[in-house]
Amino acid sequence: MSEDIDRFIAEDVGGGDITAALLPDTVSEAEIRCEDTAIAAGLEEAAEVFSRFGVEAVPLVMDGDQVRKGRCVMRLSGPVRGIVTAERTALNLMMRMSGIATMTAEANAVIRAAGGHAVVSGTRKTTPGFRRFEKKAIALGGGEPHRMGLYDMALVKDNHIAAAGGIRNALALLKGLPEGTPVEVEVEDAEQAAEAASCSPDMIMLDNRSPEEAAELYALIKSINPEIAVEVSGRVDMSNIASYAGCADRISMGCLTHSVRAVHYSLHLL
Numbered sequence: 238m239s240e241d242i243d244r245f246i247a248e249d250v251g252g253g254d255i256t257a258a259l260l261p262d263t264v265s266e267a268e269i270r271c272e273d274t275a276i277a278a279g280l281e282e283a284a285e286v287f288s289r290f291g292v293e294a295v296p297l298v299m300d301g302d303q304v305r306k307g308r309c310v311m312r313l314s315g316p317v318r319g320i321v322t323a324e325r326t327a328l329n330l331m332m333r334m335s336g337i338a339t340m341t342a343e344a345n346a347v348i349r350a351a352g353g354h355a356v357v358s359g360t361r362k363t364t365p366g367f368r369r370f371e372k373k374a375i376a377l378g379g380g381e382p383h384r385m386g387l388y389d390m391a392l393v394k395d396n397h398i399a400a401a402g403g404i405r406n407a408l409a410l411l412k413g414l415p416e417g418t419p420v421e422v423e424v425e426d427a428e429q430a431a432e433a434a435s436c437s438p439d440m441i442m443l444d445n446r447s448p449e450e451a452a453e454l455y456a457l458i459k460s461i462n463p464e465i466a467v468e469v470s471g472r473v474d475m476s477n478i479a480s481y482a483g484c485a486d487r488i489s490m491g492c493l494t495h496s497v498r499a500v501h502y503s504l505h506l507l
Contacts, residue, residue, distance in 0.1 A: 242285050254322040265317040272501040274306045278377045279334035283327035290319030301377040328502050334374040335500035341378025353482025358383045362491035371494045393422040408436045430454045434461035445471035448480035455484040
C-alpha cells in the first residue's frame with residue numbers, strides 16, 4: 238500500500254502545497270465526519286496519508302462498519318499545514334471506497350430480501366491504478382472481489398471459445414494449469430451450458446441473460462452438476478438485481494466500480 242499512497246500524494250501535492258505554506262507553523266486538531274449513512278471504508282488508507290505529514294489519525298470506527306449520517310469517524314492532531322495538505326487525498330480515498338462498500342452491502346441486502354443466496358461480486362471494470370483499493374472496498378461491503386487480474390483465474394469467454402474451436406477444446410487447453418487455479422467458463426445458451434457443465438469447471442458464467450433465461454440455465458447446470466457455481470453477469474444493477482436473486486450463486490456488477498456514487502466526508506479544524 239505504501240507505494241500507492243506515495244503515488245497518490247505525489248499526484249496531488251507535487252513539489253509542495255503553495256497555499257498551506259502561507260499558514261502558521263502550528264499544531265491543530267480536526268475531525269472527519271461522514272455526511273451520509275454508509276459503510277465506512279478507506280480509513281486505514283486515509284490514516285496512512287495523514288501520517289506522511291506528521292499527523293496522527295485516530296479512527297473512531299472500523300473499516301466495514303455501518304455509520305450514520307453526521308458521525309465523526311476520525312480525529313486528527315498534528316501540524317495544521319499537514320492536515321490541510323493531506324485532506325483531499327485522504328478524503329478522496331474514503332469517499333470512493335465507502336461508496337463501493339455501501340453499494341455492495343445494499344446489493345447484498347436486496348438479494349437477501351428477494352430470498353436469494355447469491356453474493357455480490359466485483360469485476361475488472363475498475364479504475365486503472367486503483368483496483369486493489371476498489372476490490373478491498375467490495376470485500377468490506379460483504380462482497381466477493383472476484384479475480385484481481387488475468388493472472389489468478391482462468392475465465393474462458395466467448396472469444397476464447399471461438400479461437401479454441403469450442404468449449405470442450407478450450408477447457409482441455411487448461412489442464413496444465415497449476416493445481417487450485419479456479420476455472421470459469423461463459424455460456425450463452427442451453428447447449429453450451431450443458432457442454433460446459435459436463436466438463437465440471439469451478440464456475441459457469443451466464444452473461445447478458447434475462448432473468449428468465451438465467452433461471453432456466455441455472456436449473457440445467459445444477460441438474461447436471463450441483464457442485465458447479467453459477468455466476469450471472471452483464472448489465473446487472475440495483476434496478477434489476479432482485480430479479481436474478483434466485484438464479485445465481487454469484488452476481489457480478491461492474492457498476493460497483495465504474496459508476497458508483499461516492500460517500501461524502503467533511504474535515505473541519507477544531
